[in-house]
Amino acid sequence: MNLDLHCHSVSSDDSRATVEQYLKWIVSLRKKGYIVDGIVLTEHRKFDIDLDYTELSDKYDVLVLKGSELDTRHGHFLVYGVTKQMLNKIDFGNVKMDSIELMKIAKESGAIAFPAHPGRFGIGFCEYSDSDLDFAQVSIVEHLNGSYRSGELERTEKLISDKGYAGTGGSDAHFVSAIATCLTEFRTSIHNEQDLVSALNQKTFRAITLEETRKPDDVN
Amino acid sequence: MKYIEDIDLGDEFGPVQIEVRPDDVIDFCKTWIRDEENSKNIFNAAPTRFTDEEFAKSEGLPGAIVPGIMSMAYLARLLNTAWPDGTITQLDVVFRQLVLHNQTINLVGVVTDTVSDDSENYIECDVYIENNEGSRLVGGKARLNIPTKH
Amino acid sequence: MSEDLNKDQIDYDKSQLNKEYPAGSFLVTEKEVAMYCNSIGELSEICHDKSKALEAGYRDIVAPPTFCALFVRGFDRPDINLNFGKSGFHAGEAIDVLEPICVGDTLDASIQLSDVYIKTGRSGQMVFIVWEHIFRNQNGNIAAKVRESHVRRE
Numbered sequence: 001m002n003l004d005l006h007c008h009s010v011s012s013d014d015s016r017a018t019v020e021q022y023l024k025w026i027v028s029l030r031k032k033g034y035i036v037d038g039i040v041l042t043e044h045r046k047f048d049i050d051l052d053y054t055e056l057s058d059k060y061d062v063l064v065l066k067g068s069e070l071d072t073r074h075g076h077f078l079v080y081g082v083t084k085q086m087l088n089k090i091d092f093g094n095v096k097m098d099s100i101e102l103m104k105i106a107k108e109s110g111a112i113a114f115p116a117h118p119g120r121f122g123i124g125f126c127e128y129s130d131s132d133l134d135f136a137q138v139s140i141v142e143h144l145n146g147s148y149r150s151g152e153l154e155r156t157e158k159l160i161s162d163k164g165y166a167g168t169g170g171s172d173a174h175f176v177s178a179i180a181t182c183l184t185e186f187r188t189s190i191h192n193e194q195d196l197v198s199a200l201n202q203k204t205f206r207a208i209t210l211e212e213t214r215k216p217d218d219v220n
Numbered sequence: 221m222k223y224i225e226d227i228d229l230g231d232e233f234g235p236v237q238i239e240v241r242p243d244d245v246i247d248f249c250k251t252w253i254r255d256e257e258n259s260k261n262i263f264n265a266a267p268t269r270f271t272d273e274e275f276a277k278s279e280g281l282p283g284a285i286v287p288g289i290m291s292m293a294y295l296a297r298l299l300n301t302a303w304p305d306g307t308i309t310q311l312d313v314v315f316r317q318l319v320l321h322n323q324t325i326n327l328v329g330v331v332t333d334t335v336s337d338d339s340e341n342y343i344e345c346d347v348y349i350e351n352n353e354g355s356r357l358v359g360g361k362a363r364l365n366i367p368t369k370h
Numbered sequence: 371m372s373e374d375l376n377k378d379q380i381d382y383d384k385s386q387l388n389k390e391y392p393a394g395s396f397l398v399t400e401k402e403v404a405m406y407c408n409s410i411g412e413l414s415e416i417c418h419d420k421s422k423a424l425e426a427g428y429r430d431i432v433a434p435p436t437f438c439a440l441f442v443r444g445f446d447r448p449d450i451n452l453n454f455g456k457s458g459f460h461a462g463e464a465i466d467v468l469e470p471i472c473v474g475d476t477l478d479a480s481i482q483l484s485d486v487y488i489k490t491g492r493s494g495q496m497v498f499i500v501w502e503h504i505f506r507n508q509n510g511n512i513a514a515k516v517r518e519s520h521v522r523r524e
Contacts, residue, residue, distance in 0.1 A: 013487065013498070014462075016312055016361035021333050021344070028229045044489065071490040093377060095490050123490055149317075149355060174314070175359050176332035177346040238411065248409035251402050251440055280457070288460040289439040293410045296436045300414045308435040312464035312517075 006170025038063025143167025169207030
């Protein structure tokens, strides 16, 4: 099952894509032979627990889940399986939150948090991973990210290699045509956020590019 | 003429390749000159990050840069070239990386949505300015009204 | 500057939010439209040739849709007394084109501060300042809306 674990809709200030446009685009990708099963919206610094994408998801037969991308003092972090309990304990708008505390509260709440685009200069976890801080809770990082600039993927891969982390994939799309350029392939079926957290904790996944999802018959 | 009925999601347009000539950037900046009685918008003749290499470097930039609104104008040109019978109604651009003088850039776009019903006929597109390595320096979303056959 | 700065804690004159100010009156001249088009390589005939523009149903040579952004460049913006950062850059620009803008048009502009918010980027904390500008033509119709985002960095 192939999910884009990192994308932003117009709910994020710097995105220009609506959720429905992403889903239409995924339908057009499927017609070209690509296998994309769903997306996880990771809006910047927010989480709307009441937003329900079921109708859109059913209309286009694309799984739509919700997560968040938070700014922390140790780089950006992706969060999946956000609960009311977690929302009560963490101010998602705090751009200088402690990532160690975030990971701890996420785990206690049944969610999971890990570094987004760690190789990104300035706001990636690579800047902090060798500090004196105790990042023992980190075991997963985002490996493939569709918005990497020159040198950033190499930094990420070195981090993964050095620390033995598992790696996810996400497009980090802010525009329609960027959705699903990078994905995470899961070995288990995922129907909701709880399934996603469980599969992430089990580490039954790998990062892939869109090209890798193409059915063999459709190549050429 | 291109009609809405002939356009599909995923249709690509461009590339339009441009070598950013410093003289063009300076000419663009000169259009900011306004007649004094017309407005307060007087062109500042002093060197700026857009017109002067050394001044830009003194501001910590790698060199003189293209103004954001000129990058946006390039993207409007791409749209007008690709859809000469269309009318741009929205263009929303995010400046992600610097566009420098003497840089070769490619303007590219793709149709991301088509809407055609009794009341309106329009397309939405993603448009980008890319460098020669394919990095997206500027990204944007546009909406254009497109003629219909009906 | 606070270590835990949130949107509500950004130090600026919040009374300026959504307050509309007049920003001047602008005549669209043939010379400016020609310079603008030539510098970006815009070849559309209706932007260069009055007869072609009239033939296409316009009242005069048509300015490219992004033309209004030029005027914004020269606006005197109200001082919002933002206490953050030293350097800045232009983050984004959005234009809604509601009516064609032609040579000979006179545009009355207004400006208002529409948002101030904070996020972190490759260069650290950044405060975004968003201004909205409305251009009304000589007939009193809104011809264009221009939204401009600027960033101040730590």
